[in-house]
Amino acid sequence: MENNQPSFYEEVRGKGISRKEFLKFCTAMAAMLGLETSGIGQIVKALETKPRLPVIWFHFQECTCCSESFIRASHPLVASIILDKISLDYQETLMAASGVQAEEAYKTVMAKYPGQYIVMVEGSIPTENEAYCCIGGRSAYQILNEAVANAKAVVAWGNCASAGCVQAASPNPTGAKPVHKVISGKPVINVQGCPPIADVMAGVVVHLLTFDRIPQLDGMGRPKSFYSRRVHDTCYRRANFDAGLFVESFDDEGAKRGYCLFKMGCKGPVTYNSCGIIKWNDGISYPIQSGHPCIGCAEAGFWDNGPFYQHLPGVKGFGIETTADKIGVGLGVTAAVGMAGHAIMTNVRKHREITNTPEPASETQTNKE
Amino acid sequence: MRSRTIPMREVFVWELPVRLYHWINALCILSLCITGYLIGAPLAIVNGTEAYYNYWFGTVRFIHFVSAFLFFFNFLFRIYWGFSGNEFSRWYNFIPYKRSQWREMLNVIKVDVLQITHKPIDSIGHNALASFIYFITFLIFLVQCLTGFGMYAAMSKAFLPKLFAWVVPLFGGDMHVRQVHHILMWSFIIFALLHVYLVFYHDYIERRGVTSSMIGGWKFVEEDVVERHNLDFKEKGDN
Numbered sequence: 061m062e063n064n065q066p067s068f069y070e071e072v073r074g075k076g077i078s079r080k081e082f083l084k085f086c087t088a089m090a091a092m093l094g095l096e097t098s099g100i101g102q103i104v105k106a107l108e109t110k111p112r113l114p115v116i117w118f119h120f121q122e123c124t125c126c127s128e129s130f131i132r133a134s135h136p137l138v139a140s141i142i143l144d145k146i147s148l149d150y151q152e153t154l155m156a157a158s159g160v161q162a163e164e165a166y167k168t169v170m171a172k173y174p175g176q177y178i179v180m181v182e183g184s185i186p187t188e189n190e191a192y193c194c195i196g197g198r199s200a201y202q203i204l205n206e207a208v209a210n211a212k213a214v215v216a217w218g219n220c221a222s223a224g225c226v227q228a229a230s231p232n233p234t235g236a237k238p239v240h241k242v243i244s245g246k247p248v249i250n251v252q253g254c255p256p257i258a259d260v261m262a263g264v265v266v267h268l269l270t271f272d273r274i275p276q277l278d279g280m281g282r283p284k285s286f287y288s289r290r291v292h293d294t295c296y297r298r299a300n301f302d303a304g305l306f307v308e309s310f311d312d313e314g315a316k317r318g319y320c321l322f323k324m325g326c327k328g329p330v331t332y333n334s335c336g337i338i339k340w341n342d343g344i345s346y347p348i349q350s351g352h353p354c355i356g357c358a359e360a361g362f363w364d365n366g367p368f369y370q371h372l373p374g375v376k377g378f379g380i381e382t383t384a385d386k387i388g389v390g391l392g393v394t395a396a397v398g399m400a401g402h403a404i405m406t407n408v409r410k411h412r413e414i415t416n417t418p419e420p421a422s423e424t425q426t427n428k429e
Numbered sequence: 430m431r432s433r434t435i436p437m438r439e440v441f442v443w444e445l446p447v448r449l450y451h452w453i454n455a456l457c458i459l460s461l462c463i464t465g466y467l468i469g470a471p472l473a474i475v476n477g478t479e480a481y482y483n484y485w486f487g488t489v490r491f492i493h494f495v496s497a498f499l500f501f502f503n504f505l506f507r508i509y510w511g512f513s514g515n516e517f518s519r520w521y522n523f524i525p526y527k528r529s530q531w532r533e534m535l536n537v538i539k540v541d542v543l544q545i546t547h548k549p550i551d552s553i554g555h556n557a558l559a560s561f562i563y564f565i566t567f568l569i570f571l572v573q574c575l576t577g578f579g580m581y582a583a584m585s586k587a588f589l590p591k592l593f594a595w596v597v598p599l600f601g602g603d604m605h606v607r608q609v610h611h612i613l614m615w616s617f618i619i620f621a622l623l624h625v626y627l628v629f630y631h632d633y634i635e636r637r638g639v640t641s642s643m644i645g646g647w648k649f650v651e652e653d654v655v656e657r658h659n660l661d662f663k664e665k666g667d668n
């Protein structure tokens with residue numbers, strides 16, 4: 061990548077950020093990525109020397125909450141890593157250019173840096189009818205596939221791009237699909253969450269920049285450094301769970317004491333994210349800390365696994381409030397009634413076997429067949 | 430005094446490993462269903478205290494996990510025994526791949542379920558319908574082990590649970606895995622109800638000592654049934 065662009069370090073120094081601030085940022089990033097101490101040096105070096113990363117950032121079927129999350133990152137360097145360092149060549153929400161110039165911006169990147177640029181995507185892609193999401197007269201599907209063809213890697217921001225989110229929820233009228241289902245042949249990093257945590261987004265970018273390769277991913281394509289542990293397993297209320305202390309309703313004594321929200325439908329036990337560790341808004345809080353159960357926004361299909369305030373999801377075809385337990389009890393009662401009926405029938409119809417009375421001649425014959 | 434005189438033979442049906450498997454399995458299922466249900470719908474038995482003083486829910490989960498490991502290895506052992514045990518415990522009893530098995534299943538439905546005919550069923554071990562249902566329960570055991578260890582994998586560093594890390598991505602997330610694991614728990618409960626009822630039923634009607642056979646291993650079987658069975662078994666050869 062031949063480039064006369066200033067490095068990230070030069071850029072942030074130019075903006076009046078001290079070297080000490082810069083190093084603090086690098087250290088924080090290394091810690092979040094789970095790197096050993098030597099990793100800090102690698103990040104420092106990468107940010108000091110490497111030229112900017114060419115990035116095309118698409119918005120398809122989404123609400124821009126991923127961008128919102130990112131630009132609201134508390135640490136100024138977190139925001140600038142995206143806004144300055146990778147200096148988005150194309151980002152519909154934030155760029156000044158529009159119309160033809162905007163289109164040109166990303167086409168220039170594709171022509172100038174084949175195999176080097178990163179495609180970042182917010183939003184799902186409609187497949188039922190591609191026309192549901194069109195930009196500049198072309199469908200999201202076309203735009204994405206064209207851009208991905210020569211990309212180095214693809215970053216899917218948020219639940220929409222990673223799993224379809226609300227657009228893909230039943231009945232999914234637009235046939236919305238996540239990025240990894242509509243492209244092939246390129247690594248896709250699913251940065252899950254609705255939205256993902258800003259620091260996690262920055263961490264992924266820093267990783268790409270520092271090591272020049274995609275981070276280690278889990279079975280669902282999410283970076284292991286941020287998504288290998290359940291919200292439940294890192295929850296500060298976990299002690300209450302193990303102790304069997306549960307909130308029974310939102311205004312009870314348990315809620316005031318900060319007991320576990322498991323029975324309020326908390327999806328922490330089935331959700332992999334870093335909310336419990338990194339938290340939100342400069343580490344101020346996260347949903348559970350604010351007294352609200354986790355809704356599992358970093359998991360595929362979380363809209364269809366509702367209700368949010370119920371431990372078990374509703375069973376499809378039985379109504380949203382019907383859980384497996386209700387069906388199970390119903391089947392159990394049915395079985396009990398069936399058995400009682402069968403027992404009565406046995407006493408009537410198997411009377412001979414029970415009392416050992418010899419069978420009439422005609423029946424004996426049929427039995428010898 | 431009422432009595433009957435019919436020629437009966439004692440037949441050794443369930444070997445000790447099969448009986449041990451059965452009772453370990455029964456205890457595991459009992460423990461897993463109780464603790465499993467509690468994990469899904471915990472009782473509010475403590476309240477108004479600090480977490481520091483209690484650990485009952487952690488203990489419930491611990492019992493669930495220990496029972497699960499025991500259940501899993503017991504299940505593996507039973508599969509092994511299906512290839513090395515006696516003719517009544519062998520794998521081929523459970524998979525209905527022969528016409529005669531399907532025919533017997535139909536007969537069992539007619540005789541014991543609908544009770545429209547009364548021809549006694551000749552089988553000495555499990556009848557064909559029972560065997561087939563056990564085969565389905567084995568498949569459910571398998572899915573239950575997969576989903577259970579799949580959920581366990583994320584919080585374990587141990588070798589065995591780690592082998593199941595692929596399960597969660599296959600199902601598309603922990604939520605689906607938990608739902609399947611929970612629904613299948615009910616199949617165990619319903620199975621146990623019917624199983625116990627049917628043991629009572631068969632002992633009541635046939636008086637072959639089916640209940641105690643799972644304790645001592647021996648069944649009383651009518652002489653002609655045994656003769657016929659031996660004949661069939663010789664004809665079939667040692668396939």
